[in-house]
Amino acid sequence: xxxxxxxxxxxxxxxxxxxxxxxxxxxxxxxxxxxxxxxxxxxxxxxxxxxxxxxxxxxxxxxxxxxxxxxxxxxxxxxxxxxxxxxxxxxxxxxxxxxxxxxxxxxxxxxxxxxxxxxxxxxxxxxxxxxxxxxxxxxxxxxxxxxxxxxxxxxxxxxxxxxxxxxxxxxxxxxxxxxxxxxxxxxxxxxxxxxxxxxxxxxxxxxxxxxxxxxxxxxxxxxxxxxxxxxxxxxxxxxxxxxxxxxxxxxxxxxxxxxxxxxxxxxxxxxxxxxxxxxxxxxxxxxxxxxxxxxxxxxxxxxxxxxxxxxxxxxxxxxxxxxxxxxxxxxxxxxxxxxxxxxxxxxxxxxxxxxxxxxxxxxxxxxxxxxxxxxxxxxxxxxxxxxxxxxxxxxxxxxxxxxxxxxxxxxxxxxxxxxxxxxxxxxxxxxxxxxxxxxxxxxxxxxxxxxxxxxxxxxxxxxxxxxxxxxxxxxxxxxxxxxxxxxxxxxxxxxxxxxxxxxxxxxxxxxxxxxxxxxxxxxxxxxxxxxxxxxxxxxxxxxxxxxxxxxxxxxxxxxxxxxxxx
RNA sequence: GGCAGGGUAGCUCAGAGGCCAGAGCAGGGGACUCAUAAGCCCUUGGUCGGCGGUUCGAAUCCGCCCCCUGCUACCA
Numbered sequence: 001x002x003x004x005x006x007x008x009x010x011x012x013x014x015x016x017x018x019x020x021x022x023x024x025x026x027x028x029x030x031x032x033x034x035x036x037x038x039x040x041x042x043x044x045x046x047x048x049x050x051x052x053x054x055x056x057x058x059x060x061x062x063x064x065x066x067x068x069x070x071x072x073x074x075x076x077x078x079x080x081x082x083x084x085x086x087x088x089x090x091x092x093x094x095x096x097x098x099x100x101x102x103x104x105x106x107x108x109x110x111x112x113x114x115x116x117x118x119x120x121x122x123x124x125x126x127x128x129x130x131x132x133x134x135x136x137x138x139x140x141x142x143x144x145x146x147x148x149x150x151x152x153x154x155x156x157x158x159x160x161x162x163x164x165x166x167x168x169x170x171x172x173x174x175x176x177x178x179x180x181x182x183x184x185x186x187x188x189x190x191x192x193x194x195x196x197x198x199x200x201x202x203x204x205x206x207x208x209x210x211x212x213x214x215x216x217x218x219x220x221x222x223x224x225x226x227x228x229x230x231x232x233x234x235x236x237x238x239x240x241x242x243x244x245x246x247x248x249x250x251x252x253x254x255x256x257x258x259x260x261x262x263x264x265x266x267x268x269x270x271x272x273x274x275x276x277x278x279x280x281x282x283x284x285x286x287x288x289x290x291x292x293x294x295x296x297x298x299x300x301x302x303x304x305x306x307x308x309x310x311x312x313x314x315x316x317x318x319x320x321x322x323x324x325x326x327x328x329x330x331x332x333x334x335x336x337x338x339x340x341x342x343x344x345x346x347x348x349x350x351x352x353x354x355x356x357x358x359x360x361x362x363x364x365x366x367x368x369x370x371x372x373x374x375x376x377x378x379x380x381x382x383x384x385x386x387x388x389x390x391x392x393x394x395x396x397x398x399x400x401x402x403x404x405x406x407x408x409x410x411x412x413x414x415x416x417x418x419x420x421x422x423x424x425x426x427x428x429x430x431x432x433x434x435x436x437x438x439x440x441x442x443x444x445x446x447x448x449x450x451x452x453x454x455x456x457x458x459x460x461x462x463x464x465x466x467x468x469x470x471x472x473x474x475x476x477x478x479x480x481x482x483x484x485x486x487x488x489x490x491x492x493x494x495x496x497x498x499x500x501x502x503x504x505x506x507x508x509x510x511x512x513x514x515x516x517x518x519x520x521x522x523x524x525x526x527x528x529x530x531x532x533x534x535x536x537x538x539x540x541x542x543x544x545x546x547x548x549x550x551x552x553x554x555x556x557x558x559x560x561x562x563x564x565x566x
Numbered sequence: 567g568g569c570a571g572g573g574u575a576g577c578u579c580a581g582a583g584g585c586c587a588g589a590g591c592a593g594g595g596g597a598c599u600c601a602u603a604a605g606c607c608c609u610u611g612g613u614c615g616g617c618g619g620u621u622c623g624a625a626u627c628c629g630c631c632c633c634c635u636g637c638u639a640c641c642a
Contacts, residue, residue, distance in 0.1 A: 024642070065642070136640085148640055165640085177640080228570055228637080235569080241640070265642055306571090310639070336571075337636075344635080373590090374579085379572050380635060387578065390591065398604050406601035413600085455580090458589085468605050477600035547602050 015298040018057035025083035030352035036305035046507035058275035060105035096359035115274035117253040128322040141190035145245030153180030204237040207318035242266035299330040333451040336376035420488035421538035437500035500533030
């Protein structure tokens, strides 16, 4: 009864691919992106690792694409320099926030180029890619075709004279650059002219029915993801051009296309596969990636923000179907958006909390906690600094951190800094308390496996609350003077609950869970101990604890709010 | 315009045909004092966006309307 119990909701040893959105390497990641994809992916990966499953968590910098080029030209530098600079900020953010990638690479690697070109070639051979003509704007002075963002002109909808070719910032309408009135090139003072250009197209229309048959039975997908995808398929997918007249990107592996590149939306999703191969090669087992990509035992989860859903539920699956042999996604647990103080995050208005800034000023676990509690799994949610301070102080500090602190300081003071011995038979409420922790492993596991992380965290925190209640009922601070054995039992049980909670919370709060684990007298890495309550045995010396979390002052709210939008 | 999601207590959000609609916080009261004055107990508070319908019974299903958000695919 005093031992631990292990949940067995699914066989250990399963291969889990945790595929996470590739951030565009032209700005640092902000809090919304963290909450939307990186944090949920990390929680999911950490849990599965503890369960003994074989996790491969990959992503990388999306180093190609027009915004990287635009930024490079604006700064008078190269696209390489731009993406490498932001790649470094990504790595710092993952380290600072504990986002535990097995590999975070980039699309600018020889491996990725080879894998992307292989995908292109096979789809071309199978006639899922074909060549066609497209009318695009051409700058006769610069001697090149212009991406939509390189064209400016008068908006055909609202008449704003400074609309970009892809979208008008004034009225928000999107358009084809050919629709602009009085177009002008951003590369020269020339007037762009429409010209025919040859491009390759992905035959998405050929996959419409197969995709529909595949998506229809995915009832474990989030309703918003499945419904949205079925809506796209009902309207019918259109073939899309997958090449552009650019020099920065993956070259087309055919003669005579030196001035064209694969377009990022086609090429970047291949990164999941190329990163898996790169990871395998780096371990000295180049074929090891197959375990996550072939066979019914492996499962692939693609963590995304909602804006990326079409790419992961239609385009990438279509590419995989066309390519053959590889597994399709098991789930695409896309999140909605986290808004900042009521408004959508926006780079141009600087309405965002940039993660490098956060990491420089604050601790990782409180933000991981707050963003998990607010995770926009069903609808958009709103982040405010007031809510951050409130949840930190009332929930992390008061409910969980204080539980750890009160139990350990009381025990050390009264029982010679060691875990006290309980009587041979535990009181019913003590047994019930231990059973509650052990039962929580099953419950939290079920929520995480269903990618319902908010509920998972809530279930774990519910145990902390039950433990505070248990302490209050047993009042060991009183019992220690009248009935020492009674107090010993209470504190022994409470320390074991803390040990279990440290593990339950580890996927969410990896930094402080490791500390709480050590406070229980355990040595080594909490993750290695597995998804189960590690028993704390009587007599174990207890190190001196310190508070796991800082209580935050309300002044922080105003300080941080004032940084938004300026 | 089209498509999707949402409008539930002062605030942030759960619930998706059936006991008197829930949680946390905020507000009110209480017992305790080990702990970062934290924890625990009790409690005030809602015509579940509006109107109609289906049903023995509807936040929960259907229709219409109002409002918010996102997407609308060469932004990825």
